[in-house]
Amino acid sequence: MRIVVTGMGIVSPIGIGTDQFWTAAINGVSGIRPVTSFDASSLRSQVAGEVQGFDPKTFLSAKYIEQTDRFTHLALLAAKLAFEDAGGLDAYSPPRLAVSIGSGMGGFATFESSALRKFRNQPVPPFTVPRTMANSAAAWIAIKHGLKGVNLTCSTACSSGANAIGMALDLLRAGRADAVIAGGAEACVLPLTMNGFEILHALTTGFNTDPARASRPFAKGRDGFVMSEGAGILILEKEEQAMRRGAKIYACLAGYGQTCDAAHIVMPDQSGQVAAMEAAIQDAGITKDSVEHINAHATSTPLGDIVETRAIKSLFGDRAKDIAISATKSLLGHSIGASAAIGSIATIMALHTGTVHPTINLDEADPECDLDYTPNRAQQKNPRTGLCNAFGFGGNNASIVFTTLD
Known part of the structure; x- marks a missing residue:
């Protein structure tokens, strides 16, 4: 189903x-x-x-x-x-x-x-x-x-x-x-x-x-x-x-992973983020190699963006550099509880249209943020599987997997 x-x-x-x-x-x-x-x-x-x-x-x-x-x-x-x-x-x-x-x-x-x-x-x-x-x-x-x-x-x-x-x-x-x-x-x-x-x-x-x-x-x-x-x-x-009922279909909601760091009320934790992404991928019944796009949590905080980058690299290894990542919050800021819902729509549209929207204001990346964040211009990547990340205060980490129909 x-x-x-x-x-x-x-x-x-x-x-x-x-x-x-x-x-x-x-x-x-x-x-x-x-x-x-x-x-x-x-x-x-x-x-x-x-x-x-x-x-x-x-x-x-x-x-x-x-x-x-x-x-x-x-x-x-x-x-x-x-x-x-x-x-x-x-x-x-x-x-x-x-x-x-x-x-x-x-x-x-x-x-x-x-x-x-x-x-x-x-x-x-x-x-x-x-x-x-x-x-x-x-x-x-x-x-x-x-x-x-x-x-x-x-x-x-x-x-x-x-x-x-x-x-x-x-x-x-x-x-x-x-x-x-x-x-x-x-x-x-x-x-x-x-x-x-x-x-x-x-x-x-x-x-x-x-x-x-x-x-x-x-x-x-x-x-x-x-x-x-x-x-x-x-x-x-x-x-x-x-x-x-003859509905049009944008994408499949294929998997969901949720973890708690149980470490700090406001500080991000790499292991918890890795575990949430991994759980979502397993729940979707796909392999890590299938993930071609990530809509990052990426709030623009000095520590948060580094921790998420490290988490992505830890989970995906050498493949991390080949994943098209984008940060919707670069465009509209952080809408707290709405952010992942908006990010999910961006992820779905990337799958639906084949276009990954840019992470703007990325003229010079942090040296510790060294992945492909789709800087400043949209890219036609035609991803078939996208991961949307959301990491919140209280150590709450959630990841959602969307896939194309075929």
Whole structure:
């Protein structure tokens, strides 16, 4: 039994909808700009990947908007686009339609604003709790589309989206659903969130006047990641049922691996990353030599990119240099729980179109980052198997394998 991707929806700083996103990605367009959603002048990091041209009033009623946080708005639009792309799921019974969404922070915009109102002795909005809770995006997707099956939310920091997709794969294989709406959503371009990551020395601070060059995975002189927001949603089905209903198929979701470093709450660990990639490859029933493309976690932190490079070299040996690697975060920054869902769409599109999008701002690589990161220009590589990596705080490592149909 093969699990296939039949629909995709994306809301990102470089485009809304898969076509707009992918056109920008293969052309190396940056979505990093000065922060506009709040006054960031007091922060050391003043750039972010914010979604442009996004207005929830164009697809949600005033009631929905009042009861939902921005991360849910992003998830609802991505889900709407994915449903439309898949041609709808009316062929399935509602109790057999599941939802699996990842978010590292949940409704943090509501948390910040409501906490501030409380500290100022102002009334707290009545929907503060349901807007803030991490499972609100998954719940509202189910409500909006009448999905009455399993409804799950995964919160494993930066690997949330990958684990949500992996859990969807498990649901389908176990026969607990006929189709799953899976992915991730995040909206934490916010004062407290950005200040918190600043204190951890995780954010870039050296490119406030040159935002398009701020996100620099694998590059010499990189100094941290760029905070971002967005959502990515996949429609996943069993191949036979998808073909029976005449759905178009983008790729197969072939394998999933997840490990915990059990070592450090924020520091990356090479052995855990190797183990996650290896587990995903084994789960897919393929060999290491089959992997031709990696969508790297690659946040643009000084240590993280080196550790991931070492992990890839450790697992793949001499073949590592022949694998076409790309860093989607070079284009749009790090959207925490949504990042692997967006990275999965980039991986699928690389398989679907044969084109690997570039890692931009890679004019001079870090000497310790010496693999093929597809620098600055897209490459026609025609990969048949792609690996998407997601490594998060808490030592959570997840890898997903996608393959072409043939």
